[in-house]
Amino acid sequence: MLLFLLLILGLVYSQQSAFADNGSNSVTVNFYSEKLNVEYDPDIHIEMVKDLTETNFYRFYTNLSETNYHIILGNLFYYKQTMALNDWLYYLLICQTSNALFPNESETYRTLFNWFILSKSGYRVQLNYSPQEVTISVYSDDEVFELPISPESKGWFVDISAALKKQTDNKYISRNTRIIFNNLSSGVPFSFKMKQLPKFNSPDIVTRHLPFIHDNQSYSFDVKINKSFLYTRWCYPQMSYKNLSDIPLSEEAYSSLIPAFKQLLRNKTNNDALRLILSFTRSAFTYKSDQEAYNIPNLAFCPEETLFYTNSDCEDRAVLFKYLVQQLLPYDVILVNFNDEHVSCAVALPQVTGKPILYKNKEYTICEPTGPATHLKLGDYPVGFEDAAYTIIDK
Secondary structure: OHHHHHHHHHHHHHHHOOOOOOOOEEEEEEEOOEEEEEEEOHHHOOOOOOOOOHHHHHHHHHHHHOOOOHHHHHHHHHHHHHOOOOHHHHHHHHHHHHHHHOOOOOHHHHHHHHHHHHHHOOEOEEEEEOOOOEEEEEEEOOOEEOOOEEEEOOEEEEEOHHHHHOOOOOOEOOOOOOEEEOOOOOOEOOOOOOOOOOOOOOOOEEEEEEEEEEOOEEEEEEEEEEHHHHHHOOOOOEEOHHHHHOOOOOHHHHHHHHHHHHHHHOOOOHHHHHHHHHHHHHHOOEEOOHHHHHOOOOOOOOHHHHHHOOEEOHHHHHHHHHHHHHHHOOOOEEEEEEOOOEEEEEEOOOOOOOOOEEEOOEEEEEEOOOOOOOOOOOOOOOOOOOOOOEEEEOO
């Protein structure tokens, strides 16, 4: 029902904007490569609460609820729909909008406004506060890393404010120093997954030349990369490798790589096609650890990031390989984690090769996307992990 009402708000916004001034103001919001015109009623600029108490939080929420907040909510939801923003990017749009609307207000004021908009958007959201600070947590079924969390039912409350403040040193939201205020216990879970890429009217497109070697022959692809999408990944909570592998390529990257790859695989057996894909992930990029290349530990890329950045490591290659196999071949492919030290892949071939990887009563053939050498065959385990314990990354 709430989703339907928000959709109506978005439609109302699109109709109102085509007519004469309806008494609302507008503000320009810089959102990656786009400049968005967001309309609002000036009465949403209410008085700031004096002390950080539950009574004052409730008063702020109630007072803002009595304003004509529907205009800005309809605007924001309109952009969420037309730009195909997932929940995380929608939250960032809310933050950018409050920054543009209230540049002279405190960070606490803007946080409370963001909390209000998220709540009115239908999410299950709460405040965590101390005498000095207020942060926002959302309930999510998705597993994210390096953000403060608090287990709740089958999921977590995730402190999304921390991602913007780079506060990634706390594993759990401390109940000793921060009190929880939750005026609404219902709402839909917040999702960090990105099943569809955002739509930008003026994306920044660059071309990456990716040469690689296969069976002593040189090949190359010229792949167009949507840097506007990559910018959205700069401030994105770290997700599981499985969820990263499900992030699709941009239209530009897909159309410049996948048809060319299919042409290269034409008339090849599926096993030979797998070998060629492995040669690409092994030799088209330079291997460096996250710390060595970017001075960031535990950095993981989605497929398009691996195509763009010169340096990558095992989990990046595995995520890219999984995506490519899903697009190019009719086989199931899984991510394999060896002792939390190395990530590889396994493919469900009609005839298993080598010692099989077992998953859900099915045998998979190990396919090592990283190398670094290119001599490993289908079924060859990564060096040093021939007898290592493994788990399957399936969520």
